Amino acid sequence: MSIRIGILGYGNLGRGVECAIRQNPDMELAAVFTRRNPADVEILTKTAKVLKVDEALEWKDKLDVMILCGGSATDLPVQTPEYAKYFNVVDSFDTHARIPEHFAQVDAAAKEGGKVAVISVGWDPGMFSLNRMYANAILPEGKDYTFWGRGVSQGHSDAVRRIEGVKDAKQYTIPVESALAAVRAGENPDLTTRQKHTRDCFVVLEEGADAAKVEQEIKTMPNYFADYDTTVHFISEEELKREHSGIPHGGFVLRSGRTGWEREHSHLIEYSLKLDSNPEFTASVIVAYARAAFRLAQEGQTGCKTVFDIAPAYLSAKSGEELRASML
Amino acid sequence: MSIRIGILGYGNLGRGVECAIRQNPDMELAAVFTRRNPADVEILTKTAKVLKVDEALEWKDKLDVMILCGGSATDLPVQTPEYAKYFNVVDSFDTHARIPEHFAQVDAAAKEGGKVAVISVGWDPGMFSLNRMYANAILPEGKDYTFWGRGVSQGHSDAVRRIEGVKDAKQYTIPVESALAAVRAGENPDLTTRQKHTRDCFVVLEEGADAAKVEQEIKTMPNYFADYDTTVHFISEEELKREHSGIPHGGFVLRSGRTGWEREHSHLIEYSLKLDSNPEFTASVIVAYARAAFRLAQEGQTGCKTVFDIAPAYLSAKSGEELRASML
Numbered sequence: 001m002s003i004r005i006g007i008l009g010y011g012n013l014g015r016g017v018e019c020a021i022r023q024n025p026d027m028e029l030a031a032v033f034t035r036r037n038p039a040d041v042e043i044l045t046k047t048a049k050v051l052k053v054d055e056a057l058e059w060k061d062k063l064d065v066m067i068l069c070g071g072s073a074t075d076l077p078v079q080t081p082e083y084a085k086y087f088n089v090v091d092s093f094d095t096h097a098r099i100p101e102h103f104a105q106v107d108a109a110a111k112e113g114g115k116v117a118v119i120s121v122g123w124d125p126g127m128f129s130l131n132r133m134y135a136n137a138i139l140p141e142g143k144d145y146t147f148w149g150r151g152v153s154q155g156h157s158d159a160v161r162r163i164e165g166v167k168d169a170k171q172y173t174i175p176v177e178s179a180l181a182a183v184r185a186g187e188n189p190d191l192t193t194r195q196k197h198t199r200d201c202f203v204v205l206e207e208g209a210d211a212a213k214v215e216q217e218i219k220t221m222p223n224y225f226a227d228y229d230t231t232v233h234f235i236s237e238e239e240l241k242r243e244h245s246g247i248p249h250g251g252f253v254l255r256s257g258r259t260g261w262e263r264e265h266s267h268l269i270e271y272s273l274k275l276d277s278n279p280e281f282t283a284s285v286i287v288a289y290a291r292a293a294f295r296l297a298q299e300g301q302t303g304c305k306t307v308f309d310i311a312p313a314y315l316s317a318k319s320g321e322e323l324r325a326s327m328l
Numbered sequence: 329m330s331i332r333i334g335i336l337g338y339g340n341l342g343r344g345v346e347c348a349i350r351q352n353p354d355m356e357l358a359a360v361f362t363r364r365n366p367a368d369v370e371i372l373t374k375t376a377k378v379l380k381v382d383e384a385l386e387w388k389d390k391l392d393v394m395i396l397c398g399g400s401a402t403d404l405p406v407q408t409p410e411y412a413k414y415f416n417v418v419d420s421f422d423t424h425a426r427i428p429e430h431f432a433q434v435d436a437a438a439k440e441g442g443k444v445a446v447i448s449v450g451w452d453p454g455m456f457s458l459n460r461m462y463a464n465a466i467l468p469e470g471k472d473y474t475f476w477g478r479g480v481s482q483g484h485s486d487a488v489r490r491i492e493g494v495k496d497a498k499q500y501t502i503p504v505e506s507a508l509a510a511v512r513a514g515e516n517p518d519l520t521t522r523q524k525h526t527r528d529c530f531v532v533l534e535e536g537a538d539a540a541k542v543e544q545e546i547k548t549m550p551n552y553f554a555d556y557d558t559t560v561h562f563i564s565e566e567e568l569k570r571e572h573s574g575i576p577h578g579g580f581v582l583r584s585g586r587t588g589w590e591r592e593h594s595h596l597i598e599y600s601l602k603l604d605s606n607p608e609f610t611a612s613v614i615v616a617y618a619r620a621a622f623r624l625a626q627e628g629q630t631g632c633k634t635v636f637d638i639a640p641a642y643l644s645a646k647s648g649e650e651l652r653a654s655m656l
Contacts, residue, residue, distance in 0.1 A: 019589050023468045044589050099656050100649065120656055127462070129656045130640055131599075134455070136655065137616040137643035138609075140351045184602075259612055261347050261372050265604035267612075271459075274512075276593035281466075284587055284595075288465040308641040308651050312458055315465035316636075321428065323636050327464065328427050328448055328457045 002028045003294045005287075006059060006087070008079065009069035010034050010041055010050075012247065013092065016283030017067050018044055024287060026317050030063055060086040064297075065290040067091075081105040084304070085113035088293045090286050092122040099125070099306075107304035116297040117304045121289045122282040123273055124148070128253045130307050131271040135255035139267060142257025145183050147175035147196060151249025151278060159224045160201055163217050165209030168237065170244040172200040175252065183254050186266050199230040202244050204237045249278035288315040330356045331622045333615075334387060334415070336407065337397035338362050338369055338378075340575065341420065344611030345395050346372055352615060354645050358391055388414040392625075393618040395419075409433040412632075413441035416621045418614050420450040427453070427634075435632035444625045445632045449617045450610040451601055452476070456581045458635050459599040463583035467595060470585025473511045475503035475524060479577025479606065487552045488529055491545050493537030496565065498572040500528040503580065511582050514594050527558040530572050532565045577606035616643040 005021055007014045010032050021029045022045070031049040034041050038050040051059075056066070066087035068079050076093045083089050084106050093102050099120055110117040120126065124146070132144060149172065156171035179196050182189045189195075201218055205211060215232045218225055235243075250273040259265050275281045289307070292314035296305065313323060333349055335342045338360050349357045350373070359377040362369050366378040379387075384394070394415035396407050404421045411417050412434050421430050427448055438445040448454065452474070460472060477500065484499035507524050510517045517523075529546055533539060543560045546553055563571075578601040587593050603609045617635070620642035624633070641648055646655075 016587070019587060022589070023587070096656065100653050103652055125656045127466075127597075130462075132655045133640050133644060133651060134458075137619075137640075137645075138455075138612045140645075259344070259347060259351070259605060259608040261350070265608055267604060267609050268600075268602040269455075270598075270600045270602075272596075272598045274596040274598075276595060277587060280587040280593055281595050284466045291465075306652060306656055308644075308648070308656070309639050311637050311639045312461050312465075313636040316461060317465075317468075320636070323461060324431055324634060325428050327460045328424065328453045328634055328636070 002026050003291060004028060004030045004062065004064045005290060006031050006033060006056070006063040006066040007069055008033045008053065008056065008066055008083065009075065010036075010043065011069065012279035013283055013286075014067075014069035015044070016277070016280040017069060017286060018048075019280060020284045020287040021045075023284075024291070024317065027287065027291070031059060056083070057086055063087060064294045065090060067286055067290055077102060077105075080117065080119060081109040084110040084115055084117040086115070088116045088297045090118045090121055090290050090293055092126075092282055092286060093120045094122065094125055096125060103304050103306070111303045114302050116293045116301055118289045118293050118306070118310070119304060120306055121286050123275075123285060124251065126282070126285050126307055127273070128251065128271070131253045131269075132255070133308055135253070135257075135269045135271075139255055139257025139259070139269065141259075141263065142255050142267075143188050145191070145254040145256075146251065147180060147254075148251040149173040149175050149197065149249070151251070151275070152244075152247050156199065156201075156224055159221060160203060160218055163214055165206050165214050166203055167206045168204040168240055170202045170240065172202075174198045174200055180252060183256065184268060184270070186256055186268060188256055193227045194229060197228060199225060199228045201230060201232045202235050202240060203232055204240050205234060246276065247278045248276055249281075250274045291315060291317065330354050331619060332356055332358045332390065332392045333618060334359050334361060334384070334391040334394040335397055336361045336381065336384065336394055336411065337403065338364075338371065339397065340607035341611055341614075342395075342397035343372070344605070344608040345397060345614060346376075347608060348612045348615040349373075351612075352619070352645065355615065355619070359387060361387075384411070385414055391415060392622045393418060395614055395618055405430060405433075408445065408447060409437040412438040412443055412445040414443070416444045416625045418446045418449055418618050418621055420454075420610055420614060421448045422450065422453055424453065431632050431634070439631045442630050444621045444629055446617045446621050446634070446638070447632060448634055449614050451603075451613060452579065454610070454613050454635055455601070456579065456599070459581045459597075460583070461636055463581070463585075463597045463599075467583055467585025467587070467597065469587075469591065470583050470595075471516050473519070473582040473584075474579065475508060475582075476579040477501040477503050477525065477577065479579070479603070480572075480575050484527065484529075484552055487549060488531060488546055491542055493534050493542050494531055495534045496532040496568055498530045498568065500530075502526045502528055508580060511584065512596060512598070514584055514596060516584055521555045522557060525556060527553060527556045529558060529560045530563050530568060531560055532568050533562060574604065575606045576604055577609075578602045619643060619645065
């Protein structure tokens with residue numbers, strides 16, 4: 001009687017979800033749905049099917065939760081409202097500014113279908129959001145800080161790769177240690193974009209490309225690099241493969257606040273993540289929320305939820321009794 | 329239409345709750361109930377009443393939540409089940425081993441009275457428990473670590489003060505930096521009690537007391553000090569007052585875990601607190617959960633809850649829309 005999961009989209013995130021399901025004995029991967037030719041997609045779980053995405057609706061009574069592993073730019077804004085009519089779904093929609101709009105569309109669809117949809121699950125949005133919210137509720141007078149990294153930013157790596165003369169590239173976002181230290185020391189600094197993060201690019205040039213020109217183009221690129229102190233390292237293709245093929249990430253959420261009748265006491269709440277694999281950790285959070293979606297649906301709930309709306313116990317395979325005895 | 333709060337017990341924690349209520353504009357302190365003579369108890373909130381604890385039941389329709397600020401040893405095991413029949417209540421019961429029993433008694437009482445009771449609220453149990461639980465749900469294969477300090481342990485300070493020849497004392501619990509560093513480095517160490525924390529005692533002797541004898545007695549005290557590396561500093565009464573009158577505390581909850589088909593990736597989740605005032609921070613958490621208790625009661629829920637059972641959004645004065653737009 002395990003929770004039957006479907007995965008829609010089999011990239012890094014979909015594969016991470018597959019791995020995470022294997023670590024949760026109360027769940028099983030039933031099927032992976034792909035836009036590619038299923039015969040060309042090899043998955044790790046021998047007991048699960050690989051099917052064309054068009055066949056998904058035929059599985060609406062055979063899955064407890066469908067996990068949507070597409071991208072936030074074009075896939076999820078269409079897929080989540082579409083599939084929330086037929087399945088309990090979880091997505092990792094991460095375009096922060098468009099979350100209210102996405103929520104409204106998914107909520108309407110999920111209510112229409114009598115399903116539960118959990119959106120924007122992962123670590124930011126996700127665990128970082130939760131920690132921002134808890135810390136704000138506890139310390140109403142205070143200041144928030146979020147630092148990202150050290151980690152690979154896919155968007156920035158792509159931006160560098162689009163520059164003429166660049167064969168391949170990886171970009172790391174790095175929090176500025178002195179800024180973090182000032183926050184931890186309770187100094188409540190006002191930090192500019194440049195003061196919070198630096199950017200490190202590892203670039204493989206095409207043969208004959210002009211290194212100085214590429215470096216200049218990276219460092220002055222608006223939105224992506226112009227507001228940051230950026231370092232560019234030119235390396236060989238072999239070195240890039242050997243040293244920079246991982247997808248690590250992480251970061252820090254801090255809130256410093258004051259209490260006392262005269263605000264005489266200060267406090268610091270800090271949450272941090274150090275992740276070897278960004279997609280696998282995101283997937284692990286998603287799978288815990290898939291369990292929650294299943295349970296909420298079993299209780300008869302419907303509509304769109306975020307991490308703010310779901311009691312923590314729903315994420316755990318343990319019972320309330322077990323949690324109280326072992327973790328409280 | 330603010331949430332009307334009562335405080336039962338006006339020690340450090342009760343006073344912390346009073347201060348926290350002032351920082352939450354949707355709440356007001358209506359009354360403080362004390363076992364002392366109300367005329368002898370001066371509170372900070374000019375608009376609130378100070379009353380004898382026997383008068384509490386007369387306030388059952390005039391308060392939305394009663395916050396129970398007694399101790400876990402003898403007060404709360406009696407008070408929480410008693411008052412949960414008449415009020416929505418929040419307590420900070422922190423005897424971890426007896427939580428299941430306390431939960432059962434409070435649950436029965438709250439259900440009988442049609443009220444909501446939230447128990448074991450604070451930072452440990454409380455925010456540390458939440459972080460243990462979330463981290464375990466996300467990373468099912470991993471290892472947990474909790475370190476406390478640097479901070480004042482009331483129980484250990486009291487134990488030192490009971491030794492013959494000791495006039496006054498303060499005890500600090502200190503996490504061992506190298507142990508924390510090993511956990512952060514992903515080494516998954518097995519740590520003994522001695523390897524996790526050291527203890528620092530600041531002691532004022534009675535005139536003519538034998539320092540060597542006192543030091544020996546502290547360091548060999550079973551349960552409290554014998555299993556730790558303890559340092560004893562003899563200081564003057566003036567220095568104790570000047571340097572050690574605060575009640576700071578804090579600590580670290582970490583979980584290191586592995587993901588990937590072959591568990592090839594490791595991850596570290598860390599939550600930490602650095603608190604100038606242990607009772608004021610505990611009170612701030614309690615007040616956020618008092619808001620949750622009020623809202624759950626308004627929805628018609630009854631019975632005992634812990635931090636595991638309450639969706640995060642209930643703690644915040646902000647609406648779901650505001651939270652999604654500003655913190656997700």
